[in-house]
Amino acid sequence: MKKTFIRIITITLAVFMTFILSSCTQTFDDGSAHKVTVTVEGGGGTAYATFRGEKVSSASFGDRISIACIADTGYECDGVEVDGNALNDRYFVMGAKDVDVKVRFKKPTYLISVAESVGGSVVADKDRAAYGDEVKLVVTPDFGYYGRERTLLVNRSEIYRGRINERTEVTFVMPHTDVNVSMTFIDSGMNFGENFGDISPSMKGFNSDKFDFSADTGDDPKVSVSLLGSGDANRQVGYVYNRNTSDCFMFTTTVTLTEYDFKGPDESYFAVFFGNTKNLGFIGYCIKKYTSRSDAYVTRRYLSASFESGKRVINSGFQGLIAGGSGEQTSGTIGTSYGGIQNIPNAELNNVKLKAGFVYDGPSGKLHVLLSCFGGTAGAYDCSATGSVPESELVYVRTIELSKLTDFYDKGADGKINFGLYAEAAYGITAEFSEYEFVEDKAAILERFPQIAA
Numbered sequence: 001m002k003k004t005f006i007r008i009i010t011i012t013l014a015v016f017m018t019f020i021l022s023s024c025t026q027t028f029d030d031g032s033a034h035k036v037t038v039t040v041e042g043g044g045g046t047a048y049a050t051f052r053g054e055k056v057s058s059a060s061f062g063d064r065i066s067i068a069c070i071a072d073t074g075y076e077c078d079g080v081e082v083d084g085n086a087l088n089d090r091y092f093v094m095g096a097k098d099v100d101v102k103v104r105f106k107k108p109t110y111l112i113s114v115a116e117s118v119g120g121s122v123v124a125d126k127d128r129a130a131y132g133d134e135v136k137l138v139v140t141p142d143f144g145y146y147g148r149e150r151t152l153l154v155n156r157s158e159i160y161r162g163r164i165n166e167r168t169e170v171t172f173v174m175p176h177t178d179v180n181v182s183m184t185f186i187d188s189g190m191n192f193g194e195n196f197g198d199i200s201p202s203m204k205g206f207n208s209d210k211f212d213f214s215a216d217t218g219d220d221p222k223v224s225v226s227l228l229g230s231g232d233a234n235r236q237v238g239y240v241y242n243r244n245t246s247d248c249f250m251f252t253t254t255v256t257l258t259e260y261d262f263k264g265p266d267e268s269y270f271a272v273f274f275g276n277t278k279n280l281g282f283i284g285y286c287i288k289k290y291t292s293r294s295d296a297y298v299t300r301r302y303l304s305a306s307f308e309s310g311k312r313v314i315n316s317g318f319q320g321l322i323a324g325g326s327g328e329q330t331s332g333t334i335g336t337s338y339g340g341i342q343n344i345p346n347a348e349l350n351n352v353k354l355k356a357g358f359v360y361d362g363p364s365g366k367l368h369v370l371l372s373c374f375g376g377t378a379g380a381y382d383c384s385a386t387g388s389v390p391e392s393e394l395v396y397v398r399t400i401e402l403s404k405l406t407d408f409y410d411k412g413a414d415g416k417i418n419f420g421l422y423a424e425a426a427y428g429i430t431a432e433f434s435e436y437e438f439v440e441d442k443a444a445i446l447e448r449f450p451q452i453a454a
Contacts, residue, residue: 078104079104108227120142120147225433289346
């Protein structure tokens with residue numbers, strides 16, 4: 001009995017000591033609330049603590065506390081810490097003391113992708129951007145294409161309303177999401193043409209299907225063009241061109257009308273040109289019917305034109321007439337006194353040969369105008385009877401400083417230019433280009449036209 005009593009006392013003491021030791025390692029709450037302080041570091045949003053859906057600034061021991069993070073537009077939560085320890089699940093169980101919660105936000109960047117397109121390119125100046133950043137796009141149509149109106153889109157929202165005919169920079173403000181940029185390019189009718197004459201590079205042109213290259217072979221190659229306009233406001237334009245391989249060359253051709261139907265007094269043009277579809281500088285002739293008469297006249301002319309889908313727009317400042325041999329530029333309407341031919345019966349227009357050309361001298365910064373010698377008197381159109389230079393022979397007319405033409409034609413960064421054959425009809429016409437000359441030997445050019453070197 002005494003041994004049993006001692007054993008009971010021993011067990012009781014062991015249990016009591018275990019209870020005492022256990023009590024020393026646990027936290028007992030006195031039932032009071034403890035502060036929950038939430039601080040946002042660096043801005044970018046707001047944050048607060050909640051308990052059972054209600055916003056709180058204090059909590060009791062054992063409460064399950066959630067941290068609500070509300071990011072400003074363009075920001076996102078970058079992390080939450082409770083008393084310096086990272087909180088992964090945005091909630092914690094309240095202990096028996098005050099807690100300090102810190103929240104950070106960051107400004108992320110979003111992806112910019114550009115959809116592939118046919119007929120041009122769109123290039124962004126960056127691959128990623130943050131909300132509110134400016135993004136620059138460079139839209140460049142391929143030759144013969146234009147960017148369709150209202151099709152430059154960012155996530156299907158249009159950012160540019162107009163047609164894009166040339167390299168154009170457009171900006172937009174980055175939204176708070178990834179974006180996809182797209183553009184629709186349209187074939188404007190700049191068809192691939194053939195080669196003509198002795199010029200071998202491949203050509204492109206506008207309405208090049210209006211040109212007939214079937215006779216562009218042999219020792220006497222010819223190219224004809226048939227155009228049908230319906231008055232001054234509805235002209236039809238056609239041209240074919242080459243990309244030159246030299247920055248100094250001469251190009252000439254002879255133009256002859258083979259069919260024509262002048263239904264009114266509006267002029268038609270035949271010329272050689274240099275430049276591209278944005279700006280063409282062309283050198284040639286205007287053929288115009290006298291008002292209410294059955295005859296016509298021709299005047300030499302050079303001017304600059306801009307094209308948008310084939311419509312010619314004269315550039316002010318370079319529209320000029322060649323006054324006789326002096327070649328002084330003037331402004332005003334076409335007249336018969338500018339080195340032209342008067343009173344040509346319609347039936348005899350196809351007897352007139354119109355030579356046109358130029359010498360492009362990129363290194364010297366000069367363009368030399370070459371045209372046929374006209375000059376006759378009233379009632380006469382046989383130019384060969386008025387001077388020592390026959391009508392069918394090309395003469396030097398004047399020199400133009402290229403620096404003064406930078407607004408009126410386009411060239412490549414390498415200093416080379418496009419050139420070719422040009423026709424424009426207010427009514428129905430068919431013209432023939434023949435007797436091409438293409439010379440890259442500057443010495444040979446100067447020997448033929450010594451005035452150029454003066």
